[in-house]
Amino acid sequence: MSIHIDRSLIVREIDAEVVILNTRSNEIHRLNTTASQIWRYLQDGKDPAEIARQMATDFDVRESAALADVNSMVRELKALVAVPT
Amino acid sequence: MAHPSVPRTLSSTEIGFVAVERRVRISCDDSALCDFLSRNFEGFDAWDLSEEADLAYVIEGDPASSTFVLSTPRRPALNTSDPGKLLFSLEKSLTADLQRARSDLLFLHAAALERNGLAYLLVGESGSGKSTTAWGLLRHGFAYLSDELSPIDLGSLRVFRYPHAISFKRPPPVGYELPHKGVADFGRTMRLPVTGISAAVSSGPCPLGAVLFVRYSADLTQPALLSVSAGEATARLYLSTLNALSHPSNGLDAVMRIVRAVPCFQLETTADLKATCELIGSLRP
Secondary structure, three states: OOEEOOOOEEEEEEOOEEEEEEOOOOEEEEOOHHHHHHHHHHHOOOOHHHHHHHHHHHHOOOHHHHHHHHHHHHHHHHHHOOEEO | OEOOOOOOEEEOOEEEEEEOOEEEEEEEOOHHHHHHHHHHOOOOEEOOOOOOOOEEEEEEEEOOOOEEEEEOOOOOOEEEOOHHHHHHHHHHHHHHHHHHHOOOEEEEEEEEEEEOOEEEEEEOOOOOOHHHHHHHHHOOOOEEEEOOEEEEEOOOOEEOOOOOOEEEOOOOOOOOOOOOOOOEEOOOOEEEOHHHOOOOEOOOOEEEEEEEEEEEOOOOOOOEEEEOOHHHHHHHHHHOEOOHHHOHHHHHHHHHHHHHHOOEEEEEEOOOHHHHHHHHHOOOO
C-alpha cells in the first residue's frame, strides 16, 4: 500500500512530526509522533500488516492490537487527507 | 526604544505616518474626525507629506446625509456616520494594503512586545486575552510593538512594529485599570492611544525572541507556560498568518522557519494578570 499525496496537499516534517496543509480546504493537520511514523511507513509502501509488525516490535505490544490501531489510523489518514492507491 | 510622541496630524485635515516602511496619507476634510483618527496612529513615525504617499486614503464628509465617505485605493467607498466603524474599515483597508505592499513579509495576527531587544509574540484567537496580556506586560517593563498585527521579515526574523491604539474587548482587571482620560469607547471595544499607555513604544523592528500561544484557562489557579511540539506550533502559528498565500508553499515553510528558530510555548492565563506577566517576564529565550 502507498499513500497518494494529492497535489492540493503540502506535506512537511518538523521534529519527527508530519504537518499536512490542505490548500483546497485551507485546513492544516499535525500528526502526532505515532501517526507520523505510520504515515512514513505508508509512504515507504508498507501495508498495514507490515506496519503493525514493526510497531509491535517498536512499542512492545501485541501485533493484533497494533494492527487494530494501524488500521484505525490508516482510515483516519484516508479520511483526513490522503487517497490510498 | 522611543516613548510615545506627538499625534501624527500634520495639518488639521491630513495625517501622515510610516507603517512597515510605507508612507501613509489620510486626508480628511473634517478636522474633528481627523484629530480623532490621528490619535489611533500616534505611535507611528511621522513623515512630512512632501513626497507621494505609498498608500493614500480619503475621507470626505457628506453634509446632506451627515455621514463620512471613506475612499480607499482598492475597495468600494464606505459611507457611515459611525466614527468607530469608519476607523475599523480604515484600519482593515490599511492592513490589507500593507500586506500587498510588503508581500515579502509574513503578517501574523499577533500582539508583540519587546524586552531586552527581543520581540515576544502573543498569538491567540480573537478574545483570547492578547491585548489584556500585552497591556499587563507594558506595566512589567515590556515595550509596545503592536496589539494585533506583527509583520515579520523572514530573512532576519525581525518583527516590525504596528503601534496603533490598543484595542480592548473588556476592561483590564483590578490593578491594571485603563487611564481615566483618552480611552475611546465604541461599545464593543475600547481603544487606548499610545500616549495613554505610560510605557515605552518600541522603535522596532527587533529580532523575534519567542512565540506564546495564549489561552485563558478559567479552571487554573496559576498561569502556566507549557512546551509545545514543533508540529503543533507550526499548525497553530499557521492559523494566525494573514498573507500565507503570498509565500511559497502557501506560507507553510515560512511558518516552519519561525518555529525552528525560536522557542514556542502554550501560555495558560488566569484572572491573575500580575502572575501571568511575571511568568512571561521570567522567560529567558
